[in-house]
Amino acid sequence: MTAIPIPARVRGSVQQLLALASLIAILVFFSFASPYFFTPSNLVGILMAATVTGILALGTTFVIVSGGIDLSIGTGMILCGVMTGVFMTYWGWPAWAGVIGAILFGGLIGFINGFNVSVLGLPPFIATLGMMLVASGLSLVISGTKPIYFKEHPDFQLLMNYDVIPGARFPLGVLIFLVLTVVAAVVLSKTIVGRYAFSIGSNEAATALSGVNVVRWKLTIYTIAGLFVGIAGVLAASRLSSAQPVGGMGLELEAIAAVVIGGTSLQGGRGSIAGTVVGALIVAVLTNGLRVTAVPQEWQSVVVGCVILVAVYVDMLRRKAN
Amino acid sequence: MTDTPLLEVRGLNKSFGPVQVLRDVDFSAYAGQVTALVGDNGAGKSTLVKCLGGIYSIDSGEYLFDGKPVSVHGPRDAAALGVDIVYQDLALCDNLDIVQNMFLGREIKSGIVLDDITMEQKAAETLASLSVRTVQSVRQHVSSLSGGQRQTVAIAKAVLWNNRLVVLDEPTAALGVAQTAQVLELVRRLADNGLAVVLISHNMNDVFAVADRIAALFLGQMCAQVSATDVTHSQIVELITSGRSGDLGLRQNGATA
Numbered sequence: 001m002t003a004i005p006i007p008a009r010v011r012g013s014v015q016q017l018l019a020l021a022s023l024i025a026i027l028v029f030f031s032f033a034s035p036y037f038f039t040p041s042n043l044v045g046i047l048m049a050a051t052v053t054g055i056l057a058l059g060t061t062f063v064i065v066s067g068g069i070d071l072s073i074g075t076g077m078i079l080c081g082v083m084t085g086v087f088m089t090y091w092g093w094p095a096w097a098g099v100i101g102a103i104l105f106g107g108l109i110g111f112i113n114g115f116n117v118s119v120l121g122l123p124p125f126i127a128t129l130g131m132m133l134v135a136s137g138l139s140l141v142i143s144g145t146k147p148i149y150f151k152e153h154p155d156f157q158l159l160m161n162y163d164v165i166p167g168a169r170f171p172l173g174v175l176i177f178l179v180l181t182v183v184a185a186v187v188l189s190k191t192i193v194g195r196y197a198f199s200i201g202s203n204e205a206a207t208a209l210s211g212v213n214v215v216r217w218k219l220t221i222y223t224i225a226g227l228f229v230g231i232a233g234v235l236a237a238s239r240l241s242s243a244q245p246v247g248g249m250g251l252e253l254e255a256i257a258a259v260v261i262g263g264t265s266l267q268g269g270r271g272s273i274a275g276t277v278v279g280a281l282i283v284a285v286l287t288n289g290l291r292v293t294a295v296p297q298e299w300q301s302v303v304v305g306c307v308i309l310v311a312v313y314v315d316m317l318r319r320k321a322n
Numbered sequence: 323m324t325d326t327p328l329l330e331v332r333g334l335n336k337s338f339g340p341v342q343v344l345r346d347v348d349f350s351a352y353a354g355q356v357t358a359l360v361g362d363n364g365a366g367k368s369t370l371v372k373c374l375g376g377i378y379s380i381d382s383g384e385y386l387f388d389g390k391p392v393s394v395h396g397p398r399d400a401a402a403l404g405v406d407i408v409y410q411d412l413a414l415c416d417n418l419d420i421v422q423n424m425f426l427g428r429e430i431k432s433g434i435v436l437d438d439i440t441m442e443q444k445a446a447e448t449l450a451s452l453s454v455r456t457v458q459s460v461r462q463h464v465s466s467l468s469g470g471q472r473q474t475v476a477i478a479k480a481v482l483w484n485n486r487l488v489v490l491d492e493p494t495a496a497l498g499v500a501q502t503a504q505v506l507e508l509v510r511r512l513a514d515n516g517l518a519v520v521l522i523s524h525n526m527n528d529v530f531a532v533a534d535r536i537a538a539l540f541l542g543q544m545c546a547q548v549s550a551t552d553v554t555h556s557q558i559v560e561l562i563t564s565g566r567s568g569d570l571g572l573r574q575n576g577a578t579a
Contacts, residue, residue: 190435199426202415209409210427211401269417 018314019262019278026282030289037292044169046281046288048160051177052077052236054280056255057262058184059110059228061276062221064259065188067201067268068124070222072113072131073229074251078244079135080106080233085148085243088156095153102237103230109135110226111219118218136248143245150241160238173235180231185273187224197221201268257304258283261311265319282307326389328353328518329374329405329487334383336369343369345542347383351487351518356509358521358529358550361539362562367522370539371489374520375407376400404486410495413476416465420457421445423464424479448482449474451515452508470501477508487518494528506532526555540565545572 031038056073063070083105088098109131116127150156160173188194196217199207208214237243262279264271286307290300327350336344344366351357361367372378376394385394387403394400400407414423421438424445430437445460454474457467464472473493480488490509494502510532513519523529529536530550537547538561545565546553553570560567 186435190438192429192431192434192436195422195426195429195436199415199418199422202417206413206415207426209397209407209413211397212427269415 016263016272016275016278019275019282019311023278023282023285026285026289030285030293033289034293037289040169042288042292044171044174046284047174047177048171048239049288050280050284051160051171051173052232052239053251053254053258053283054177054277055180055228055232055235056251057258057276057280058180058273059225060252060255061184061259061262061264061271061273062188062194062197063124063225064256064264064266065201065268065271066197066218066221067204068117068218068222069128069256069266070110070113070225071125071128071252072109072135073225073232073255074253075132075136075139075248076106076109076226076229077233077236077251078246078248079109079139079142080230081237081243082139082143082148082245083243084234084237085150086142088150088153089148092152095156098153099159099234102234103227106230106233107223107227109229110223113226114219114222117222118215132249132252139245139248143243145245147245148243150237150243157238157241160235173239176231176235180228181273181277184228188273193217193220193224198269201265201270203269254283255280257308260308260315263311263315265315266312279311325352327351327386328388330384330386330389331374331380332384332386334370334373334385335381336366336373336378337381343542344373347539347542347544348547349374349537349544350547351520352535353486353518354513354516355534356513356519356521356532357535357537358523358533359537359539360523360526360529360558360562364541365539365562366542367539368491371407371491371520371522374400374489375405377407401483404484405489406480406483406485406487407489408473408476408480408491408493410491410493413479414464414472417463419463420460420467420475423475424448424482426479428483444482445478448478452478452481452511454478454508456504468501469496470498470504473497473501473505474508477505477512481512481515481517485517487520488512489520489522491522492524493521494523494525502528526558529558530555538562538571540572543572546570 036042056077060070060073080102084098084102087093087101088095093101113128113131116122117124160171162172164170164172164175196212200214200217204214258279259276260266261282262275264275283304286304287300290303330350332348334344334347347370349370359367369378373380376397376399379395385392392403415426421442425441430440442460449457456471456474464475477490493505497505506528509519509521521533533550535547536550536553536558538545538558540561545561548570557567557570561571565572
């Protein structure tokens with residue numbers, strides 16, 4: 001039926017190139033629009049902003065590729081930040097233990113999401129919406145609605161802010177994001193859990209009939225997303241040198257937007273880490289650029305919203321063309 | 323013909339609540355032969371096949387493999403015996419390529435990383451061994467394949483695993499004339515390679531084109547298991563529609579002739 005079949009690899013990279021071209025176009029546009037945009041300090045600021053959303057988006061890519069959704073990542077990240085404060089300040093754990101503890105706590109949140117979705121069979125949207133509210137409430141309860149400061153660990157803020165290259169501004173947090181990107185890309189495209197994320201998202205019944213334990217792998221996928229949430233929570237707390245118990249709502253949508261702009265299908269079965277990173281950068285650059293060019297805050301979300309609509313529409317056109 | 327069947331079930335019963343779907347069904351399939359399983363809608367073909375594949379547990383009856391009684395409690399047990407079912411619609415993931423589909427659930431790894439190169443080679447070898455020349459690249463997404471090509475991939479997937487018995491659920495149902503011929507040729511080749519093939523089909527032309535033996539189900543009972551050369555088209559149609567045809571089929575009291 002098809003005259004010239006296009007190999008999967010080529011089609012995948014067309015989609016990433018499209019997102020990458022948009023990113024470059026936006027960068028060029030803002031560089032001309034504002035003299036403050038293309039400056040080293042502003043670019044570092046964009047990378048810092050992209051780091052936290054980007055790490056959330058990396059984990060969420062696995063969930064969305066598998067045909068699920070995770071709405072709890074924003075408030076879950078806040079809760080993990082609060083737990084970092086609890087471990088290190090309230091309980092006096094050493095910094096490394098507090099960091100690992102908070103990351104594992106994120107994994108636990110993801111595991112519970114995965115359990116609710118795969119074992120109890122709740123729809124992912126509802127299961128993670130519930131978790132979103134639970135995490136939001138718990139952050140306030142545990143912290144007594146007040147920020148937790150890392151008094152005993154003044155060096156904790158270096159985790160995000162330490163300059164890796166002497167003399168130049170390149171924060172450790174951004175380097176961590178880069179490393180995690182490579183790890184996530186390898187896991188998604190080269191390991192069994194990545195393969196099953198694609199196959200479950202593509203056809204869950206066929207995957208199960210092929211002898212794959214779908215329940216177990218969904219649990220794994222949501223747990224992976226949770227671990228990324230934990231890492232993002234730790235870095236966000238480090239960036240501010242304090243655990244802020246309020247907020248996080250809306251962050252999940254920003255991360256999901258990054259994933260979708262990067263070409264990952266909300267129906268599952270298609271997507272890439274490279275696309276997600278480009279998507280996260282597009283969101284961060286847009287938000288920053290609109291701010292630098294003094295576009296009123298209200299209009300900023302209008303623009304980002306429209307970009308998401310366009311991205312999804314383009315993705316749909318591409319799929320029809322196939 | 324007189325060898326032990328590779329797979330045999332005797333006196334198989336299966337009910338869903340108050341509805342008895344299979345009644346004392348005997349069925350056997352031989353290595354190197356295509357056994358066609360025919361019957362009207364609701365006769366119990368799918369249920370029988372799902373019992374063979376371990377998806378449904380049987381209420382009572384014997385399941386023999388290689389002449390030895392075995393217990394099959396799930397798809398994994400059936401897979402361990404080398405029994406695989408190729409479903410009509412559910413078999414493939416559209417967004418994965420041919421190699422990824424063929425190895426789904428049994429990926430080859432080197433360390434913790436998937437060994438895509440080895441999988442690609444083996445998939446290509448398997449397709450070549452079945453003389454499949456209709457697919458251009460094993461890296462094509464399944465969504466870009468035609469119906470016949472999809473069916474070919476689904477069958478090749480079953481063959482890749484050195485399965486000993488492959489059940490094909492209406493493999494030609496949605497295909498055109500040329501593609502049907504290709505798939506039937508492939509079915510024949512599977513049997514010639516020594517596999518036991520069970521072919522579910524509504525199409526008598528397909529059945530007589532490839533089947534060595536024909537098993538006809540009528541309202542949950544096996545009314546005849548005959549050699550394809552011993553019966554005519556119209557006899558099989560009679561068996562399917564009324565459960566009996568001359569000497570063949572169910573007697574009035576319901577016992578098998």
